[in-house]
Amino acid sequence: MDISLQGLYQWIQEQAKYGLFIVLIFLVLYFAAKRAWIGMVGCIIGLAGVGIFILNPDIISEVATWFGEKLNMS
Numbered sequence: 234m235d236i237s238l239q240g241l242y243q244w245i246q247e248q249a250k251y252g253l254f255i256v257l258i259f260l261v262l263y264f265a266a267k268r269a270w271i272g273m274v275g276c277i278i279g280l281a282g283v284g285i286f287i288l289n290p291d292i293i294s295e296v297a298t299w300f301g302e303k304l305n306m307s
Contacts, residue, residue: 249287253280 257280264273286293 246287246290250284253284253287256280257284 257277260276260280261273264270264276
């Protein structure tokens with residue numbers, strides 16, 4: 234019998250994605266109503282960055298490897 238948490242992991246990932254989109258919609262509407270365009274753009278960029286890591290968590294190791302290579306100047 235193979236017991237894994239893959240199904241639970243996928244469910245949590247999907248729910249986080251929905252929550253992120255709901256937060257994005259509310260914040261964009263809030264900033265648009267206040268006519269705070271810089272805040273709205275900053276919110277979109279910030280949540281997009283978080284969303285990348287939720288939709289593709291393997292990219293964290295790729296970014297860390299790339300950043301490590303850039304810091305190694307020898």
